[in-house]
Amino acid sequence: MNRGLDALTTNIAKFLATSSDGYGIFDRNDKLIGCNQAFAEIFQYSHDEIINQSFADIARKSFLTKQGLKIDSDNIELWIAHALTRRRSQEFRVFEIDLIDGRWFLLSEQTLENGDMLTQARDITKLKINERNLSEHSIKLHNLALTDELTQIANRRSFIESVKAEISRCQRQHANMAFLLIDIDYFKKVNDTYGHFAGDKVLITMAKLIKTMLREYDIFGRLGGEEFGIFLAETSCQTAQEVAERIREKIMQTTMEIDGQSINVTLSIGISIAAQECKFETLYKEADVALYEAKHAGRNKVVMINGCAK
């Protein structure tokens, strides 16, 4: 029986010596009483140097030499005190650590009744890189799904979603809100005269310009083609009209220099004002009626449905 155990111990020792995972045993006073080569290397020690070092010694060396453990604190003693409250807080614990050289390790700590603790460290750097790439990729996909590719402002779907959420918030707070429906006048002529690419650039330039004229929390999006929407939360009817007039004038006065050509466009804007029980669909319909009136009145105009009396 003992011979069997001896053979097992010898074989395990052989495996540990060549393992790429780090193994270390700390005694109940937190002194390292044994480890393999891989464990010493994680903390930038030679095997002989690290034996008898305490966990606190290892952390202090990392802090002073800026090698080994990454320590996100200016005060190493506070950092160690905090870490010690977690060490041996459970019989078995798993957590991730990152090193100054950019590697990541998954650490497990298994504590015996006598206080001895076995630490195993596995390099998970590749996994972490994959994880980060995946999350960057999914953020990119998410942004792509929400953003209009041409103008880089909210697309129709995300604009409507944001507006609906904002309508509910304003209703709860009994705040005024306004919706501006913006359409470029005679845009077909712009395309026909200067070409479709120039038309695209007009849309991009105009969206950029309008964005600079809005508050950070106003919602601005492209609803399709040459039609844009702006939702103004906590905005009175008079302010909405002023904002729309400012935008109309600014665009009218701006000559866009596109591919060596000077292009001027004007806007027609329809405004609807939200009543307390209002839905986005109603706001949109009313703004569309106002926009139609603006077009019929000759274009380059702002029309508010029912005026400010509503």
Ligand SMILES: Nc1nc2c(ncn2[C@@H]2O[C@H](COP(=O)(O)OP(=O)(O)OP(=O)(O)O)[C@@H](O)[C@H]2O)c(=O)[nH]1
């Ligand atoms: N360059 C470019 N043109 C677009 C895009 N989306 C829609 N358009 C064009 O916008 C034009 C819209 O034309 P119409 O709906 O007739 O309206 P309009 O010429 O602006 O005239 P009014 O709205 O009545 O003043 C069409 O020629 C579309 O091809 C786009 O992404 N890029």
